[in-house]
Amino acid sequence: MFSCVGYGTKASEQPLGPFSFERRDCGPRDVQIDILYCGVCHSDLHQARNEWGNTIYPCVPGHEIVGRVARVGAEVTRFKEGDLAGVGCMVDSCRTCAACKEGLEQYCEQGFTPTYNGNDPSGGPTFGGYAKAVVVDQDFVLKVPANLDLAGVAPLLCAGITTYSPLRHWQVGPGQKVGIVGLGGLGHMGVKLAHAMGASVVLFTTSPGKSEDARRLGADEVVISKDEAQMAAHANSFDLIVDTVAAPHDINSYLALLKRDKTLVQVGAPGEPLAVQVFNLIMKRRSFAGSLIGGIAETQEMLDFCAEHGITADIEMIAIQDIEAAYSRMLKSDVKYRFVIDMQTLQ
Template identity: 70%
Template structure:
């Protein structure tokens, strides 16, 4: 085991602070990664503050990781020292259930191992995430990063990117399809970029009139103010797929009304409290579907990274030092970021040297 600098929450009510964790030495199939950048996801905040009631402390969040390979096990074949790589929301799964065998590890029937707050195989503890100077991961759960610049802005693709890419691909977003994105935050802005790059006609639903110009800059063809009943009515029965990224409880019926017959609204935001139940008649009279989607498997996540590299897609970010993380959480709660915080992990070592 090697001592590793990190930032951790010790309880639901304590701010994140410097902490030393143990990382295993690389085994035969492991890749050791020096972390360059780590995105800040709303799930990090939910977990650090135990809002989903499943947090094990101490908790080191972070599952949007980009870094450099510094060591590999003697059986590793896919990576070498010096490669730029990523780690997303998973670091293992059972690998034997039907979902895993189909490359859908995110739906592992025994439960995938989260990059943080998951079961750690070597000693039964909990996994520690990317708010740290290094991480050791089995090569099967490491991803190749082909972007050659702006690596900090690549980090959020490992969660925000794949969370929106997966439903867009699954439900066939592309030319001739009208795709709605609800919310223009960390997830929503990636949904707009990706749907646009896939060739779909993109409609952004937002409660904020001030976001119209930015939504169109990101690739939206139309912007609908969802609080305006007339604007919503003009889109009734016109949309093939809606990806709803909002992570707060809200009425789903106005959005369901905009779907065509056989249209689908997919929920990817994860509120701490449930949404109100939709009106059944909004579903049954148009054979509409209300669905959900959870990140993507390793193969699909690699596909997403390659797609983004080919199309020059990265996240819009604000780069922060590690000691700003608690302030970033408070700003994130107010949606005061365009559109994703990313931690420059070099600041962790700098802070340790200054201490």
């Protein structure tokens, strides 16, 4: 074990602050990474404040990690010291179930091991990327393309793969019409990725002020979802709609925009159940689906795709000491579009 410095909390009512803890030593198959940047996901706030009721304390959040390899174990073949590397939302899985064997570790039947708030193989909880270093099995470490802005890569490891995975699963490509609901951390990546895949992209938002930015990011059209006439003009016309909204909202108006046999996939996670009018599904044999991040192979594919197309997240860099202020702003949707911590500010 070695001593590591990070930012964490020991209770839901306590703000994040400096925290020293023990990391496991680099084992034969492990990669030790000096963390350069860590993205700030809304789930970090949920977990730090125990809003999902499952937080393991002490808690060090962070699962959008980019850094440089500092040490590798004797059996590591995929990485060497000095390589750029990333770690996303998970650091292990059972590796033996049907999902894991298919490269779908995010759907591991035993439950994958999250990067933080999980159970580390060495005992105790896993601690995340709000820290100086992390040690992860090489099978769950990603190769980070050198041609991209490293800080902008960090959110790709959650927000990027969360939107890339459904776009790939439902085979988005040229000639298709794709809707993205919401223009936040997830939505802005959905627009960028769907555009790069060659689709005609329509952004749905309740905020007219986001129209110009949506077009800058790659949207071909912007629809104000509160305008019934604008919505009705797109009835029965979409091949896929990806809904990134995490607040309670009416999804039935979006289901009505799908062609026959097409899908609305939910990646935002509202805290309350969403009501579905079943006739919106029955009459056109439409589907309402969900999607959760991506497996390791698909996440690497996403990073390589982003490298090819020059895609990174739009970010605002912060110092680790400003994390609580960032959380407060995140609750107000006051960020375009993802906070990223410069880990060099952690002393």
